[in-house]
Amino acid sequence: MSTGVADPLIPIEPISFERFEWKPRAPEMYSRAEVMRQTGPYQAAVTAPIAGWSPRLPVEALADVEDATRQLVEFDLHAQRTLANDSPALGPMAAILLRTEAASSSQIEQLTTSAKQLALAEIDEGDRANARAVVGNVHAMEAALSLAGDVSEGSILAMHEALMLHQHGFDPLLAGRFRGEQVWIGLGEAGPRTADFVAPHHDRVPGAIADLVAFVQRQDLPVLVQVAVAHAQFETIHPFPDGNGRTGRALAQSILRNKGLVRSTAVPISAGLLVDVNRYFAALGSFREGDAAQIIHELARASRIAAVTGSDLVNDLAAQLEDSRAKLAGIRSDAAAWRILPALVSQPVMNAKYLVQTLGLGEMAALRALDAMSARGVLVEMTGKSRGRVWQHSGILGVLDEYAARIRRMSAE
Structure with a gap:
């Protein structure tokens, strides 16, 4: 697939392969034809070490990286300046x-999942499995940033544990542990012989991760080059039975924070990758073949x-915060509504239980504040019930949904 990149190849040692034998487990679960296809030798990838890699970047590639770096720094500074104008909203804005x-x-x-379903899942409302799975990814990203001071094998395991510990259908005993079995991507129900990519044998995972960590700890590389190569190497190693893509993108956030490129918040890089997922996956494939440029x-x-x-x-x-402040004008400054308002940025759907747990409000005080904010047009009660009520900030949800729609429109162009 053409990616439109004019840069010459940026060489990196490609993966090699080693041979193993495969015999399907529980063959009675598969057709005889599938068992026959998946019985015999297969080739598993072997990642090349990258700890000592010395990239030769063409001028165009260097300019590309420098421009992107400058824009990320400007975004981070803009976020800091915007948040500094309203310090109580710093935490919630970073969280969203x-x-x-x-x-x-x-x-x-x-x-x-939608912004609304995700917010509902955060307060244990709603029953959308995808939303609950995304909440796990939120926790992985939180772990990535909290542990960014020390990118290590331990921090990578902690990110995976935060992601997968409560994932439906995933064995919690495997969360935060490297895999102990062969994994592959693509075709092959009973084995890896027809797969698109067979990850390294599980015995190679600890050593490959140690090499990756040594690469991340280097201080002599452009940060975005380091992030890109570390992420691609992580996805090639595929160290976990599931959750590798999401953990690998959490690792990218951790490296950005560790290197000090951004300081105030997470950067929505995955939204940029989402604009053309096929190009992203093709670039990972090119990396395995020895081309880091893509x-x-x-x-x-x-x-x-x-x-x-x-x-x-x-x-x-x-702007949504400013509009809501105007609607609350006249309410005394010590009212609970003013404490609730900035929290709506990160949690635009709320119930009284959430406010009791996060802001320490009494239940009656929380309910009175939510009703007062509804009366002022800041919130809308969305259940129509007298008990177990839930309120939403429709303006903030609209902003988040429009952001997602914008990314979708860009992907269609």
């Missing part, structure tokens, strides 16, 4: 950008999209 990144990363894996270009491209769309998202959310 992180949640946006988690939702886009999940969508790459065909896990889609994944570096895709990461730079995604960073520019993230900077532009992320800045607009920050502006639109700040």
Whole structure:
């Protein structure tokens, strides 16, 4: 597939292969034809070490990376300036950008949900399995940023545990542990012999991750190059039985924070990758074949999209806060509504239980504040019930849905 990249090849050692024998487990679960297809030798990938890789970047590639880096820094500064104008909203605004990144990363894996369903899942309302799965990705992103000071094997395991611990259908005993079996991508129900890509044998995972961590800890590489190559190598290693894509994109956020490229929040890079998922996956394939140029270009491209769309998202959310403040004018300054307002940025759907747990309000005080905000047109009660009521900020949800729609429109262009 052509990616439109004019840069010459940026060489990196390609994967090699080693031979193993495969015999389907529980053959009675598959057709005889499938058992025959999946019985015999197969080739598993062997990742080349990257800890000592010395890239030779063409001038055009360097300019591309420098431009994307500058835009990410400008986005981060813009977010900091916007948030500084309203310091109580700093935490919530950062949280919603992180949640946006988690939702886009999940969508790459065909896990889609709306802003409303995601917010409902965060307060244990609603029953959408995809929304609950995305909440796990939010927790993985949170772990990635909280552990960014030390990108290590331990922090990678912690990200995976946060992601998968409560995922429906996933054994919780495997969360935060490297896989102990062969995995593959593509065709092959009973075995890897017809797969598109067979990841390294599980015995090679710890050593490959140690090499990856050594690469991340280097201080002599352009950060976006380091992020792109580390991410591609992680996806090639495929160290977990499930959740590798989402953990790998959480790792990218951790490296960006670790290197100090961004400081205020998560960067919605996955939204940029989501604009053309086929190009992203093709770039990972090119990396395995020995060409790092494509994944570096895709990461730079995604960073520019993230900077532009992320800045607009920050502006639109700040405008919603200003509009809501105007509607609350006249309410005394110590009223609970003013404490609730900034929290709506990160949690635009609320119930009294959430406010009791997160803001320490009494239940009656929380209910009175929610009713007062409804009366002022800030919130809308969405259940129509007298008990178990839930309120939403329709303006903030609209901004988040429009952001998602914008990314979809860009992908269709």
